Amino acid sequence: MKDIAKKLLMAGIACLPAKNKFPVLTSYREFFSKMPSISIFENYEKKYNQIALITGAISGNLIAIDFDNKLNNIDEIFTNYCKIPEVDAILKSKKIYIEKTQSGGYHLIYRCETDIGKSTKLARSLKFPEQDFDKDKN
Numbered sequence: 001m002k003d004i005a006k007k008l009l010m011a012g013i014a015c016l017p018a019k020n021k022f023p024v025l026t027s028y029r030e031f032f033s034k035m036p037s038i039s040i041f042e043n044y045e046k047k048y049n050q051i052a053l054i055t056g057a058i059s060g061n062l063i064a065i066d067f068d069n070k071l072n073n074i075d076e077i078f079t080n081y082c083k084i085p086e087v088d089a090i091l092k093s094k095k096i097y098i099e100k101t102q103s104g105g106y107h108l109i110y111r112c113e114t115d116i117g118k119s120t121k122l123a124r125s126l127k128f129p130e131q132d133f134d135k136d137k138n
Contacts, residue, residue, distance in 0.1 A: 002042065006041075009036070013060070014059045015053050015054060016052045017040060017047065018051060019048050019049055031058070053109070061113070067105045069101070069103050074104060
């Protein structure tokens with residue numbers, strides 16, 4: 001896993017060792033504006049089993065759109081989302097990484113040309129309005 005972290009850091013993507021979806025460091029906010037080094041992964045070698053990406057300006061305007069699977073219908077929702085003509089055109093013309101999450105949802109990860117700021121709620125479920133769909137999570 002340290003090799004993957006090294007490749008991410010070399011690509012200009014800030015990342016931290018994580019477990020249970022959260023960085024294992026007690027304090028990590030400094031890395032929103034300071035690129036971590038590979039030594040962090042060496043120092044926490046036996047305490048992590050995941051890598052947390054830090055989105056935003058520090059990672060070259062990296063964005064992560066999180067599609068949650070709270071209603072167990074995300075495959076249909078995600079498929080329909082990708083069929084929207086504007087989204088389809090972007091998916092075909094840009095370098096976008098799509099991954100399936102542990103909970104069955106999806107992440108769309110890509111870089112914007114400009115910094116778009118902090119996390120924003122893009123959509124909410126009509127059935128469960130308190131459920132948020134985040135553009136990214138810093």
